[in-house]
Amino acid sequence: MSTLTSKNDHDKLKISYRATDGTVHLYNVDKFDSCSSMAVYKVPSAYSIAIDGSCSSQGGQIFTNIYEWDSSFGNWCLRREVTGEKPYLNSGEVASKEYVARVEGCFAPGDLRPPRYTPSTQSRKAVISQLRYFRTIIKDEAAIKEFIRLFPFYSVAELVPYIDVNTVQEINDIAFYLSKYDRSYEAIPLLEHIVREFPERFVAKLNLADAYWTNGFESKAIPLYVAYEAKMNSLGLTKNIPSRVKNRQAAKEN
Incomplete structure (x- = not known):
């Protein structure tokens, strides 16, 4: 040993x-x-x-x-x-x-x-290859769990520069699964960048709000919950809003 x-x-x-x-x-x-x-x-x-x-x-x-x-x-x-x-x-x-x-x-x-x-072009190819692999396992929960288990902490920062229209879906999903498997704080930089650069991805606002709330940043979570709720209401999807969105807003007010 x-x-x-x-x-x-x-x-x-x-x-x-x-x-x-x-x-x-x-x-x-x-x-x-x-x-x-x-x-x-x-x-x-x-x-x-x-x-x-x-x-x-x-x-x-x-x-x-x-x-x-x-x-x-x-x-x-x-x-x-x-x-x-x-x-x-x-x-x-x-x-x-x-x-x-x-x-x-x-x-x-x-x-x-x-x-x-390593040249930046080579680093980008390596990141894209990793995201392509992630795409192939997206329907295999056990494989995703293992992917997240082996995902080192520094890989989060490595992904941020490569968030664009071609990679945002996979990187958003990685952030979601980081949160799901008890690494929500590490997901925050990815979600912050996505929400800033792709404001139309309103589900990312919900994911970021949840990550903030889980890690004790309730005051930063509330505006995102409000924005998410407003968007869902405007789309006629009020029934699809998770109960925690309203419950956490009410808890913060009290």
Whole structure:
């Protein structure tokens, strides 16, 4: 069984990884910046690790490196750089602003060489391929559940730049299933972008309102519930409005 341990030593994060064959790999990672709180952890449901040097404060910088084990190199190799900033909750922001860059080759933890980034055209092809696969399983609930289980947290930010008329349906569905399987907070950036860029997709407003409400942002949910209810009434679909839409508006008023 493999083991991963780490400790902070002054301005370095020292990592020890013992592979299943007993081989021990040692890494020294410089602190990313002055406010970083360095940590390493396994990414849930994925054979990858994250080295996280993000600042913990509101509005703090995000800097997380994602590494995957590559047997051809016999090492952990950098595969994603996640950057951005955390929300200022008192300003009404809810989700972090995150950007994901793909990395080629093998840059091990602590490697100080500049990474070699994947061209944007290639990254787009990879995302489109993922969405095409998702489309093929849309009627298979078990396959969708497994897709969401294996969907790493950084893939949400990776999808946002590719939301357009050709991808909005699949990405909206991914957001819906993230919420369905207890990851509604992660769905918020996708739904916010969809509601902003495709305001006619009023069901997305309902999904975003639900995600806000579930995560304690009731005041942001209410205007969306109101807009959704008004649209459904205008279409003569009043009977199709879920009861929670009215119940939550009334609960907020009280």
